[in-house]
Amino acid sequence: MPESGLKPLLTDIAAQANVSLATVDRVVNRRKGVSDRTRRRVLEVARDLGYIGEEEAAHIGAERALNITVLLPAGTNPYLRLLGERVKARIGLAGASDPFLRCLFIESFNAEALAEALRKSADWADGIAFFAIEHPEVRAAAAEVAARGVRLVTIVSNLGERAGVAHVGLDNHAVGRTAGLLVGRLAGRSEGAVALVAGSRKYRAHSDREAGFLSLIEELFPRLTLVGLREGHDDAGENYRHTLALLDQQSDLVGIYNVGGSSGGITRALRERKRQDIVFVGHGLTADTRRALLDGTMDAVFDQDPDLLLDRAILNLTQPESRPNPLKADIYFRENLP
Structure with a gap:
């Protein structure tokens, strides 16, 4: 038993329940590998010693959910x-x-x-x-x-x-094709450059969206030229720098599709250069993309609730x-x- 006035420790519970410290740790943290009988005994001791209350003991000791x-x-x-x-x-x-x-x-x-x-x-x-x-x-x-x-x-x-x-x-290939359709239609021009920004091709979601986008552009808008994909690693700062470089290097840029996240870096660059004429489509309805839709910097956002x-x-x-x-x-x- 702990000394009067001191909060009981896991070692106190282990000693009184006659189990190892590791077993007590598994019980109170709901880890696997403890029988129901032992679990009940440890919780009873923990409750009696005042380590946990009745409600918490009932919660931990309920038939173990996943x-x-x-x-x-x-x-x-x-x-x-x-x-x-x-x-x-x-x-x-x-x-x-x-x-x-x-x-x-x-x-x-x-x-x-x-x-x-x-x-x-x-x-x-x-x-x-x-x-x-x-x-x-x-x-x-x-x-x-x-x-x-x-x-x-x-x-x-x-x-x-x-x-x-x-x-x-999502069906990311279909999403990428839909993004290509949106960019091609909204650009309102048969010629020009379109750019892709991704977090990384290490994510299959991003590579599938890229493949879908490319297939649609090639199929329906063959005179739109794709400029090389930039990997921004879902970092707003990297996406900002990539976008500034695109704007400097591609005078005929008509659209950007961000297949990943952190669109805030792209919208920052577009606002600074006052380029709301560029169609911008991205992913994830969050505070930054909502604001960009409202001020016209973004045209469309794909979201999964x-x-x-x-x-x-x-x-x-x-x-x-x-x-x-x-x-x-x-x-x-x-x-x-x-």
Whole structure:
């Protein structure tokens, strides 16, 4: 028993419950690998010692709902930050029967970091939803984690069909074609240059959108010339510098499609150069893209509702027999903003 007036420690619980410190840690943090009988005993002792209250003990000790980890790329991409905020909001509102959620941000575009995060998360999680990087290291980690019985689903960007991992997101090739149609039609010119900005081709979502865009432009607007794709790594500063260079180098620039995020850097450059004549289409309805639509700097924004995305991902992890269909792409213009 702890000395009078001192907060009990995990070691006090372990001693009185006659279990290891590691077992107590697993129970209070809802990790796997503890029998229901031991779990109940540890929680009873923790409650009696005053380490946790009645309500928290009931919450932790309820029939164990799934532990789910959401892995997202770190950085300044406003849509991914919004997605992380949505996950954290669900954590705060979760009931006893809801899955336990964790949200971790991993170094962007780093396949080794993502593979390591998948393996580490598998120690706690029953299911993992992750923004995938299509890379052999990530595929190997996903196969290893799945073999341990952990459920997996990719969100926004997938691992490709041969990885065998369910995916929740848009049909990105179709989205890219739609973006090409919008840019070609809205430009109102049969000739000129169009530019692509991506986060990275390491994300299959970005490469699929690029391929769709290119196929549509070649098919319907063959006299529009594509200038080389710039990788801005979903960083507003990089996107800003790329756009300034494009404006300096391409006097006939008529359109830009940002297949990734952080469109704020592009809109900043367009505003500074007073180039609202350039058609600009991007992704993710966030505060910055909403403002750009309203002032006419952006023409259209593709969006996938973050709450629906999370709903579908969690449903797939809790009911893996259900195979998700592609999400519906919302397209916002100034006149239909919600």
